[in-house]
Amino acid sequence: xxxxxxxKPVLTAAEINVLMDTVYPQLNEQFKYYQAIDVFPGGCIVxxxxxxxxxxxxxxxxxPSLFTLADxxxxxxxxxxxxxxxxxxxxxxxxxxxxxxxAGPIDGHCRILKLGKSLMVFDIDIVGPDQQTIAHATGTxxxxxKRNGDAVK
Amino acid sequence: xxxxxxxKPVLTAAEINVLMDTVYPQLNEQFKYYQAIDVFPGGCIVxxxxxxxxxxxxxxxxxPSLFTLADxxxxxxxxxxxxxxxxxxxxxxxxxxxxxxxAGPIDGHCRILKLGKSLMVFDIDIVGPDQQTIAHATGTxxxxxKRNGDAVK
Amino acid sequence: xxxxxxxKPVLTAAEINVLMDTVYPQLNEQFKYYQAIDVFPGGCIVxxxxxxxxxxxxxxxxxPSLFTLADxxxxxxxxxxxxxxxxxxxxxxxxxxxxxxxAGPIDGHCRILKLGKSLMVFDIDIVGPDQQTIAHATGTxxxxxKRNGDAVK
Amino acid sequence: xxxxxxxKPVLTAAEINVLMDTVYPQLNEQFKYYQAIDVFPGGCIVxxxxxxxxxxxxxxxxxPSLFTLADxxxxxxxxxxxxxxxxxxxxxxxxxxxxxxxAGPIDGHCRILKLGKSLMVFDIDIVGPDQQTIAHATGTxxxxxKRNGDAVK
Numbered sequence: 001x002x003x004x005x006x007x008k009p010v011l012t013a014a015e016i017n018v019l020m021d022t023v024y025p026q027l028n029e030q031f032k033y034y035q036a037i038d039v040f041p042g043g044c045i046v047x048x049x050x051x052x053x054x055x056x057x058x059x060x061x062x063x064p065s066l067f068t069l070a071d072x073x074x075x076x077x078x079x080x081x082x083x084x085x086x087x088x089x090x091x092x093x094x095x096x097x098x099x100x101x102x103a104g105p106i107d108g109h110c111r112i113l114k115l116g117k118s119l120m121v122f123d124i125d126i127v128g129p130d131q132q133t134i135a136h137a138t139g140t141x142x143x144x145x146k147r148n149g150d151a152v153k
Numbered sequence: 154x155x156x157x158x159x160x161k162p163v164l165t166a167a168e169i170n171v172l173m174d175t176v177y178p179q180l181n182e183q184f185k186y187y188q189a190i191d192v193f194p195g196g197c198i199v200x201x202x203x204x205x206x207x208x209x210x211x212x213x214x215x216x217p218s219l220f221t222l223a224d225x226x227x228x229x230x231x232x233x234x235x236x237x238x239x240x241x242x243x244x245x246x247x248x249x250x251x252x253x254x255x256a257g258p259i260d261g262h263c264r265i266l267k268l269g270k271s272l273m274v275f276d277i278d279i280v281g282p283d284q285q286t287i288a289h290a291t292g293t294x295x296x297x298x299k300r301n302g303d304a305v306k
Numbered sequence: 307x308x309x310x311x312x313x314k315p316v317l318t319a320a321e322i323n324v325l326m327d328t329v330y331p332q333l334n335e336q337f338k339y340y341q342a343i344d345v346f347p348g349g350c351i352v353x354x355x356x357x358x359x360x361x362x363x364x365x366x367x368x369x370p371s372l373f374t375l376a377d378x379x380x381x382x383x384x385x386x387x388x389x390x391x392x393x394x395x396x397x398x399x400x401x402x403x404x405x406x407x408x409a410g411p412i413d414g415h416c417r418i419l420k421l422g423k424s425l426m427v428f429d430i431d432i433v434g435p436d437q438q439t440i441a442h443a444t445g446t447x448x449x450x451x452k453r454n455g456d457a458v459k
Numbered sequence: 460x461x462x463x464x465x466x467k468p469v470l471t472a473a474e475i476n477v478l479m480d481t482v483y484p485q486l487n488e489q490f491k492y493y494q495a496i497d498v499f500p501g502g503c504i505v506x507x508x509x510x511x512x513x514x515x516x517x518x519x520x521x522x523p524s525l526f527t528l529a530d531x532x533x534x535x536x537x538x539x540x541x542x543x544x545x546x547x548x549x550x551x552x553x554x555x556x557x558x559x560x561x562a563g564p565i566d567g568h569c570r571i572l573k574l575g576k577s578l579m580v581f582d583i584d585i586v587g588p589d590q591q592t593i594a595h596a597t598g599t600x601x602x603x604x605k606r607n608g609d610a611v612k
Contacts, residue, residue, distance in 0.1 A: 332521075359485050369526075397556060
């Protein structure tokens with residue numbers, strides 16, 4: 001399938017983890033539950049280290065925890081490809097849950113479908129340790145307008 | 154717009170809050186952040202008492218917190234209308250974020266669009282204290298099969 | 307549920323039907339299959355007069371025909387509330403099919419959830435002659451920028 | 460990204476085109492506008508040969524035409540992998556439109572995310588002649604129950 005490999009990241013995964021800890025401390029209060037693992041042209045990989053607090057009745061990872069991973073995947077796509085403006089917001093997110101997942105590392109493989117002037121559209125495959133798809137989401141983020149060229153410095 | 158007013162709840166809002174605290178303690182660790190406010194034929198009202206832990210960069214209520222409210226709205230619809238089987242799961246949820254919201258009480262007005270044998274479809278208007286729509290979601294829950302008639306006792 | 311009743315339409319249903327026939331003749335080649343029935347502050351009603359060409363295997367109204375009705379509902383919302391610029395485009399549309407429908411008049415009740423400067427979000431209840439919900443959709447349309455004030459004349 | 464390559468098709472693309480012409484003649488009244496191009500384990504490719512009847516104001520391929528391609532992509536996934544029961548129906552479809560497309564061949568690359576006993580979830584990348592993504596959709600189809608083993612013979 002076509003990738004937007006002509007896109008060029010402006011931040012690395014490590015830079016994004018520092019940025020997320022600064023601007024969004026509620027996300028990872030004590031441990032790195034959610035983190036960026038990799039950033040590459042046209043996409044990124046994000047991870048949820050799912051523990052007890054991420055489980056729902058039945059002992060499986062909750063829908064809100066997987067939604068959060070998808071939402072962060074889009075956030076990392078915007079931050080890494082349009083610049084570190086923390087105020088990008090989610091416009092829409094559609095998620096399908098297709099298999100149950102137990103606690104453990106859960107990876108989200110994100111792909112930018114379109115990076116426009118005001119909107120970014122992405123999708124994400126969320127996979128468990130056995131490489132089976134657990135969930136799939138598609139979302140739209142607003143892209144903040146460039147402010148005097150300081151957005152991507 | 155048409156409501157499914159022929160549907161008949163089998164649990165009250167108070168019974169559902171007790172059930173959620175029992176089967177899903179992670180949701181409301183210390184305080185009642187998320188709760189059912191009302192249950193009526195064909196729908197329910199759920200509330201998020203949004204505090205600091207629900208905010209994202211910019212000081213507005215985060216997408217995952219609003220997603221969780223939508224997801225709980227669907228869960229309360231299933232529990233209240235199909236019986237207290239905690240293992241119903243979300244199949245799909247699509248959410249649009251249309252306005253920012255500050256901390257405070259945020260209500261979700263849920264409507265069951267279809268309660269079938271195996272799936273329930275609902276939508277939810279999420280509104281802030283000023284009665285403006287903050288977000289709207291549509292979702293599908295699996296409905297567990299009745300087990301020897303004990304599901305709704 | 308909250309309505310955006312502070313919004314003020316700038317076109318009537320009749321004006322919109324003339325406009326759609328002019329700019330989108332493919333839609334209603336011989337007969338008025340799709341038409342605007344009513345426009346009111348914050349929403350509109352659109353109708354599909356479903357005939358043989360709108361049926362799928364099993365003799366029920368096809369998904370694409372109902373999607374088209376939802377898409378037109380959003381288009382009528384934009385045209386009627388932001389002005390007659392035919393170049394508004396759909397950004398996203400999510401549709402749930404909840405009951406089968408036979409040929410006949412099918413109405414879509416549309417509600418504008420947010421009319422912003424660049425995006426409009428709406429939802430639509432699609433109901434059959436028996437007033438049961440057949441489908442529900444939520445969508446986002448781009449709103450064309452005003453061009454020297456001539457967009458709404 | 461993970462594919463469901465353990466799935467095994469039970470029909471070829473050619474068999475599906477014959478089946479679609481038989482059960483759904485409205486789709487391709489005079490010409491093969493919509494057709495299956497390829498079927499492989501875990502997915503398929505479908506094509507829209509977009510002409511004047513598929514255009515919307517502005518001369519670009521209409522949303523309903525692309526929705527129909529996405530819907531058919533899911534239909535071909537179900538038919539090819541669960542057997543030729545024409546009565547599978549779409550439960551939900553979410554589509555994002557990311558670029559405009561002119562008339563010409565438009566391909567949909569479909570991937571089955573989950574083939575369960577009662578539901579199939581798939582996604583589709585819709586690409587134009589220049590291999591740019593035009594739209595992306597995710598959908599859910601009902602899978603008809605097997606009837607005395609005759610569904611796939």
